[in-house]
Amino acid sequence: MGDSSDSRPEKSAGGSRDNPRATGAVRLSDVAAAAGVAAMTVSRALNQPELVSERTRERVQRAVIETGYVPNRVAGALASSRSRMVAVLVPTVAHSLFADVVQSMTDTLACEGYQVLLGLTGYQREQEEAVVETVLSRRPDALVVAGTRHSSATRQRLEAARIPVVEIWDMSDDPLDMLIGFSHHAVGAAVAEHLLGCGYQRFGQVMADDPRSHQRAEGFNARIKAEQATRPQAGIKVTTHWADIPASLAGGRSGGAALLARMPDCEAIVCGSDTLAMGVIAEAQSRAMAIPDALAVMGFGDMGFAAATWPALSTVRIDGAGIGRLTADHLLKRFETRHHEPLHDVLDIGFEIVARQTTRAHRS
Amino acid sequence: MGDSSDSRPEKSAGGSRDNPRATGAVRLSDVAAAAGVAAMTVSRALNQPELVSERTRERVQRAVIETGYVPNRVAGALASSRSRMVAVLVPTVAHSLFADVVQSMTDTLACEGYQVLLGLTGYQREQEEAVVETVLSRRPDALVVAGTRHSSATRQRLEAARIPVVEIWDMSDDPLDMLIGFSHHAVGAAVAEHLLGCGYQRFGQVMADDPRSHQRAEGFNARIKAEQATRPQAGIKVTTHWADIPASLAGGRSGGAALLARMPDCEAIVCGSDTLAMGVIAEAQSRAMAIPDALAVMGFGDMGFAAATWPALSTVRIDGAGIGRLTADHLLKRFETRHHEPLHDVLDIGFEIVARQTTRAHRS
DNA sequence: AAGCGCAATGATAGCGCTAACATCAACAGG
DNA sequence: CCTGTTGATGTTAGCGCTATCATTGCGCTT
Known part of the structure; x- marks a missing residue:
């Protein structure tokens, strides 16, 4: 009519x-x-x-x-129970690795009309809890969160939300739903393996004081302990300095100074991030210590600048943008098939040790 | 129970x-x-x-x-026409300065229950146009956008949305509504003034190819041109190299190499960002050029690492976190008073030249 | 007793959209 | 002719909240 x-x-x-x-x-x-x-x-x-x-x-x-x-997608979301928003919870965006993840995820999702609701958890559990609650009140179609260690209240809320959840940037045997990341423990062990293979014996660590750095340090120490057991006479040792978070170049520099004060004969310093590594290098350069001859330095993250510093930084490459893209693709596929049951699926994207000029050559 | x-x-x-x-x-x-x-x-x-x-x-x-x-704040938003979301549009978050802004704005807004809807415009107008449209369909209570140059379609949409709009990170005589930023032209001029005061005469520029870098380069060139007019015999000259965006350390390094090839007698290189500056420094160090004696370098942004490199980077400090906080505070105040008319108000937060070790001392 | 102001609470009617079903024209086969 | 099918469109009834106004109870004045 x-x-x-x-x-x-x-x-x-x-x-x-x-x-x-x-x-x-x-x-x-x-x-x-x-x-x-x-x-x-x-x-x-x-x-x-x-x-x-x-x-x-x-x-x-x-x-x-x-x-x-x-x-008016607010009305649309209410009527259809589909908000076309994805909540992304990271400790901070003022850190290149997470920024890469957020960037690539936002880009990929935008192509399909999805948008990112950003939540910052600041490395703190109670903040994560509050952010999860406010974010869920917007009824996002999915939630992405960095890390696998959540308070039980957070876990409950996430399960009750009945939306796809992707934990990223970490490994776990017991994911809430989907997990895309890598093993920080394995990174630490691989770095130890590599540096032992280069012939180093007296190690320092300058790590940020966050859970994932702790895991890498543990992995490193475990491999070192094994080597000490195998070759007790070799004089292998490790000293660790914990830097304040958020990690900064200044923190790396003072951490390097503190470490060298405690362990003057240190041969190689493993850092919690490329930023910390740059700080350690700056400290070494200010003392006219030659790198890598007097001191080797290893970073973590392979951030944009790592390849281009002088000397070029040896580090561990993590494909942050890849995590973001994979996560977005995975979610888009699930939205398409309307598959909302938890998967308990784990995807290990691994890592790569990139030996450049701040460590001496590996005896292959 | x-x-x-x-x-x-x-x-x-x-x-x-x-x-x-x-x-x-x-x-x-x-x-x-x-x-x-x-x-x-x-x-x-x-x-x-x-x-x-x-x-x-x-x-x-x-x-x-x-x-x-x-x-369910989706339903709440529909019923009350208040979404308690603020859209934040920046070219990228994979750049420390914007990441700082986003970080501090998200933090400040979160305290009052507001959340950030992130949009990435990728330095491109048409992308900005698309992002503005999708973002507005979520009916945010306010919109923050980096830059002041928008397509007319974008301007129209923003005006039609009848929400507070804050342009940041730039200056303009004709803001849409509120404007919080600084003059890129003035930054360029001030850098030129400072370096002339240090006694340099043969300048290079390695700038990222984005609109705001262009403005800084223009400001620099304008001041130099004035000096050339005043002292025609002094042999003052400038060569500029445009690096691809997004700016990277690698881009700075190759840009520095290209510039030195075209201008072997260059005394001081002004860079579009601290990251580019680090690249130029890396290139200089790889050529064993002493800094600042053989080559001075000036950055832009005073990112976290600038103070802690060796030698410490001379640069221009912008208070990105301050912009984020001010913007958030301003918006929260307007939400409180429900003042939704455009203000056409401009706040210049200025900048500061930070002379460190990559430039020689100023003859005061 | 009636009236009034005030604080606390309830009932109603949407916000602008979409899921689900209803309708309708056009056409096929029996 | 009827019936069924298909594709395009219309109608209805909410989604889960909140703005708005109505109602209630209570202490106080007149």
């Missing part, structure tokens, strides 16, 4: 704004009136164009432009 | 779960039933507790915990 429902005398684009609760913005029904179709048809023309005839689709498109319509 | 073990999802939970469109989550009305009050009272107890008697407030709080209620 077409247009009998709308009162004809209304003045064109202005519409019936007599209701005090209306926002005054152009609505779907305004576009529908302009195109001479029902609101539902406009909704379909925009969201499932294949269900609408070409003629109508064009009429609607013209009406959208004419009225300057911007869809 | 204990907790519900996860193996058995919602079964009864007193309510009309027979409706196929209900999400199955705990609703306000479920809490109301548990507390023995009306839904509206629960809403008030949570959002305007001062309007509710202490006795009722406590009953509601207990019911919230008992039921595990997580508010």
